[in-house]
Amino acid sequence: MKLDDAAFRLKEFWDEFRKERNGLVGLGILAAAILAVFLEPLIIPYPEASSRWRDITYWQDNSKSAPPAWTNLFTARKSAVARTLQDARIQDRGPGEKVYTYTYDYDYNRAPYDLLVRGEGSGNIPLTVTVRRPDGVSVEIVRYVLQDLAGQTFRLSFSNEGRSNALEFLRKTERPENAAQIATMSYGVAEILFSKAEPDFVKGPKPLTGRYEIEVTAGFTDPRASIEHMEIVVVGRVSGILGTDSMKRDIFSGVVAGMKWALMIGLLTSIVSVLVGVFYGITAAYFGGRVDSVMMLIFDYFISLPVLPILIVFSAVYKPSIWTIIAALILFFWVGPVKTVRSMALQIKEETYIEAAKALGAGHGRIIFRHMAPLLIPYSFASMALAVPGAIVYESSVSLLGLGDATIVSWGQILHDALGSGAVLSGLWWWVVPPGLLIAVMGMTFAFLGFAMDKILHPKLKTR
Amino acid sequence: MYKWYAIKRILKGVAMYALLMFTFSALFNTVSETTLKGQIEEQVRQESQRLKNLKSEQLRAFQIDRREQLYKLYKLDRPWSERVVSRAVNALTFKFGRSTIIKTQKGEREVIKIILEALPRSMLLFTTTIAFEIFFGIWLGLKKAQKPGGSLDKSTSFITMVVYGLPSWWLGMMLIMIFVYWVKLFPSGGLHSVPTPQGILKVLDLFWHMVLPILTLFLIGFWSLGFVVRNIVLGVLQEDYIMSARARGVPENKVLFGHTMRTAAPPLITMALLSLLASISGSIIFEGIFSWPGLGNLYWIAIQQNDIPVLLADLAITTGIYQAGLVFLDLTYGFLDPRIKIGGKA
Numbered sequence: 013m014k015l016d017d018a019a020f021r022l023k024e025f026w027d028e029f030r031k032e033r034n035g036l037v038g039l040g041i042l043a044a045a046i047l048a049v050f051l052e053p054l055i056i057p058y059p060e061a062s063s064r065w066r067d068i069t070y071w072q073d074n075s076k077s078a079p080p081a082w083t084n085l086f087t088a089r090k091s092a093v094a095r096t097l098q099d100a101r102i103q104d105r106g107p108g109e110k111v112y113t114y115t116y117d118y119d120y121n122r123a124p125y126d127l128l129v130r131g132e133g134s135g136n137i138p139l140t141v142t143v144r145r146p147d148g149v150s151v152e153i154v155r156y157v158l159q160d161l162a163g164q165t166f167r168l169s170f171s172n173e174g175r176s177n178a179l180e181f182l183r184k185t186e187r188p189e190n191a192a193q194i195a196t197m198s199y200g201v202a203e204i205l206f207s208k209a210e211p212d213f214v215k216g217p218k219p220l221t222g223r224y225e226i227e228v229t230a231g232f233t234d235p236r237a238s239i240e241h242m243e244i245v246v247v248g249r250v251s252g253i254l255g256t257d258s259m260k261r262d263i264f265s266g267v268v269a270g271m272k273w274a275l276m277i278g279l280l281t282s283i284v285s286v287l288v289g290v291f292y293g294i295t296a297a298y299f300g301g302r303v304d305s306v307m308m309l310i311f312d313y314f315i316s317l318p319v320l321p322i323l324i325v326f327s328a329v330y331k332p333s334i335w336t337i338i339a340a341l342i343l344f345f346w347v348g349p350v351k352t353v354r355s356m357a358l359q360i361k362e363e364t365y366i367e368a369a370k371a372l373g374a375g376h377g378r379i380i381f382r383h384m385a386p387l388l389i390p391y392s393f394a395s396m397a398l399a400v401p402g403a404i405v406y407e408s409s410v411s412l413l414g415l416g417d418a419t420i421v422s423w424g425q426i427l428h429d430a431l432g433s434g435a436v437l438s439g440l441w442w443w444v445v446p447p448g449l450l451i452a453v454m455g456m457t458f459a460f461l462g463f464a465m466d467k468i469l470h471p472k473l474k475t476r
Numbered sequence: 477m478y479k480w481y482a483i484k485r486i487l488k489g490v491a492m493y494a495l496l497m498f499t500f501s502a503l504f505n506t507v508s509e510t511t512l513k514g515q516i517e518e519q520v521r522q523e524s525q526r527l528k529n530l531k532s533e534q535l536r537a538f539q540i541d542r543r544e545q546l547y548k549l550y551k552l553d554r555p556w557s558e559r560v561v562s563r564a565v566n567a568l569t570f571k572f573g574r575s576t577i578i579k580t581q582k583g584e585r586e587v588i589k590i591i592l593e594a595l596p597r598s599m600l601l602f603t604t605t606i607a608f609e610i611f612f613g614i615w616l617g618l619k620k621a622q623k624p625g626g627s628l629d630k631s632t633s634f635i636t637m638v639v640y641g642l643p644s645w646w647l648g649m650m651l652i653m654i655f656v657y658w659v660k661l662f663p664s665g666g667l668h669s670v671p672t673p674q675g676i677l678k679v680l681d682l683f684w685h686m687v688l689p690i691l692t693l694f695l696i697g698f699w700s701l702g703f704v705v706r707n708i709v710l711g712v713l714q715e716d717y718i719m720s721a722r723a724r725g726v727p728e729n730k731v732l733f734g735h736t737m738r739t740a741a742p743p744l745i746t747m748a749l750l751s752l753l754a755s756i757s758g759s760i761i762f763e764g765i766f767s768w769p770g771l772g773n774l775y776w777i778a779i780q781q782n783d784i785p786v787l788l789a790d791l792a793i794t795t796g797i798y799q800a801g802l803v804f805l806d807l808t809y810g811f812l813d814p815r816i817k818i819g820g821k822a
Contacts, residue, residue, distance in 0.1 A: 034634070034637065312488075312492065313496075316492050316496065316798070316799055316802055317496070317795075318794055318798040320760055320761070321760060321775070321790075321791050321794045321795065321798075322791065322795075324760065324775055324779070325775075325787055325788065325791045326503070328778075328779045329504055329507045329787075398640075400641075401640055401641025402641075404641065405641060405643045409643065409645070409760075412645065413761065413764070413775070413776065414779070415779065427646065431765070436649050436652050436653050436657070437652070437653075437656065437657055437664060438657070439657045439658070441653060444646075444649055444650070444653060445650070448646035448649065451642070451643055451646065452638075452639070452641055452642040452643070452646070454641055455639075455640045455641010455642060456637060456638050456639075456640060458640075458641065459636075459637040459638075459640030459641060460637055463633075463637055
């Protein structure tokens with residue numbers, strides 16, 4: 013087949029395809045998904061999500077099981093959103109002392125879980141953290157000396173280091189009869205800082221909204237002392253686009269990182285297996301006779317394998333990598349197009365031009381690859397598209413059982429963690445819905461594409 | 477003759493099943509032997525604990541002796557090929573040995589009893605679902621084929637595509653979240669409530685537990701079955717004899733149920749059963765979500781407990797059921813298709 017010819021047929025196909033609205037929607041979603049895969053480092057807030065998904069230290073400063081930030085739109089009591097304050101105003105104060113001032117506009121009803129000072133330091137540095145509240149009161153919350161650092165990351169949590177200071181601050185305004193309750197109450201440091209300092213705090217704090225200034229005073233008398241990348245982490249009650257799971261991981265980063273694996277598993281499996289199946293069917297039909305019988309016997313063997321049970325037991329016993337899983341899927345999937353292709357090839361085989369090619373002395377390979385395959389491969393595009401969702405669902409099913417490749421993030425694995433932590437029965441919908449919905453949307457996308465192509469390639473199914 | 481066709485097909489099914497058992501036996505040889513050796517060690521240790529009056533040397537000699545005996549008993553001293561064959565034969569005769577951890581409700585450790593305890597529960601769930609799905613699927617497909625391109629056809633075809641890659645287990649998770657966590661309407665899983673009610677209430681309780689699993693499978697399978705039925709029926713409706721029947725003025729319902737169904741029945745039944753067979757193989761995961769204590773859930777437990785004998789036996793039985801399904805499929809097809817029934821070449 014010449015290139016012009018192929019281009020013409022492609023254009024012809026495209027002209028038909030353009031009329032299929034669902035097919036175009038599918039194409040659009042697929043394009044968006046591929047774009048998301050390539051732009052992954054730019055769109056996810058945690059760029060190393062893919063490689064450090066199971067590294068708890070990478071996620072330790074996040075909130076636990078926090079709903080998405082946009083849920084604030086639907087609730088009467090707004091929750092503090094997780095964020096990082098990075099831009100500091102730096103002032104020199106006296107010899108060897110610097111003040112880093114961070115401003116934080118607090119406009120919520122529910123205080124964050126905690127605040128952290130995080131940065132990389134060297135040498136010995138005395139640190140003081142003071143919070144200047146909108147009501148004019150300053151609270152010195154943390155006083156700490158960083159010792160013998162050599163560029164490591166330090167993390168100072170307000171609730172770990174500043175609880176006694178915060179309680180002290182509260183005692184100044186609280187009624188004496190409530191003093192006993194202060195020590196045992198469940199309100200944390202952040203709640204004290206972001207609430208009005210008034211009597212009866214212990215009975216229910218009221219939020220104090222406005223501009224807060226968090227001042228970190230650092231002493232640099234030690235010649236080695238230096239601080240880099242210092243920032244304040246607000247451990248919010250709601251977080252990011254899709255919230256966090258119970259291991260503090262950002263779910264949005266996880267599902268976007270899982271996208272490339274889903275596409276890879278689906279496309280690689282379907283393309284390879286359908287091509288194998290098409291050539292298998294053509295070969296069987298072309299040679300016929302005993303070759304056909306033996307090839308159909310092998311086909312019968314593969315078609316009687318129950319895919320999922322075998323895949324599960326295989327994964328449980330051998331703990332395969334993702335590549336082995338894909339290879340196993342191909343081993344099951346190639347049978348899909350064989351029957352149809354074989355029956356079509358049986359007809360093509362009898363065409364006169366095949367006979368002519370034979371008479372001209374064309375070899376078996378030439379006839380199969382040059383004369384028969386080009387006619388049949390376009391028909392397999394629909395099967396390719398329709399095989400993709402199956403591959404994705406099988407991998408997810410194996411991962412859901414906790415048998416997936418532990419070096420990657422896949423949607424099934426996120427759902428496995430969700431199921432294992434009881435997310436379903438405790439209503440953590442932001443953990444359960446997105447990965448499954450994406451599996452379903454991927455399935456829908458390829459179904460749209462596949463059915464649209466099927467309609468063009470098999471006009472008999474057209475509606476009258 | 478149909479009889480010969482049937483016998484041939486059944487024999488082929490049995491042969492295929494045997495071949496599959498050999499494959500599994502070879503594929504999972506190492507792991508099942510490791511488990512078996514572990515079980516033998518355990519047995520030897522228990523037996524030697526009972527023999528308190530032996531000296532340590534005698535004890536060691538006894539252990540070595542006993543181990544060798546057991547190895548011989550389980551043919552572990554034989555060459556690889558023989559071990560694989562004997563294990564495959566065991567699987568074919570349902571001798572699955574003893575589990576390592578899992579027990580039946582009565583506390584038995586024979587793997588076959590564990591499987592037989594789970595099997596009826598799976599059957600109950602899936603026969604009910606199949607009945608629902610086939611009935612409503614065929615009904616929907618006929619309705620769709622009657623007015624192709626109509627609003628019913630278009631909307632349901634659209635739903636078919638939307639749910640095409642929707643994993644049934646995820647839908648199950650969502651339904652649990654909706655109907656168990658938010659609207660407390662159904663139980664989250666299991667077979668019976670605790671404590672189990674007695675008499676007629678026990679049956680009602682069972683039905684109550686079956687609602688969510690059946691609803692999940694139904695919501696997924698119904699559409700695609702309808703779509704398949706529609707395509708087959710539509711293919712037949714375009715035949716000339718249908719047009720001539722319509723031209724003769726045969727009522728539309730008679731055309732649909734008489735003329736069309738007669739021709740469409742064999743591929744219809746095949747497709748319906750095939751899609752259901754696929755859904756059963758996929759429901760392994762699904763049973764685990766609803767903690768429905770059938771064969772599927774057994775996979776979950778066996779994987780969690782790392783109970784290899786149960787896992788492999790479960791695989792053998794599932795494969796057997798799948799094979800039986802395929803054979804049954806061809807038998808029905810042959811029965812419905814007169815070309816096969818009479819003995820001509822299809």
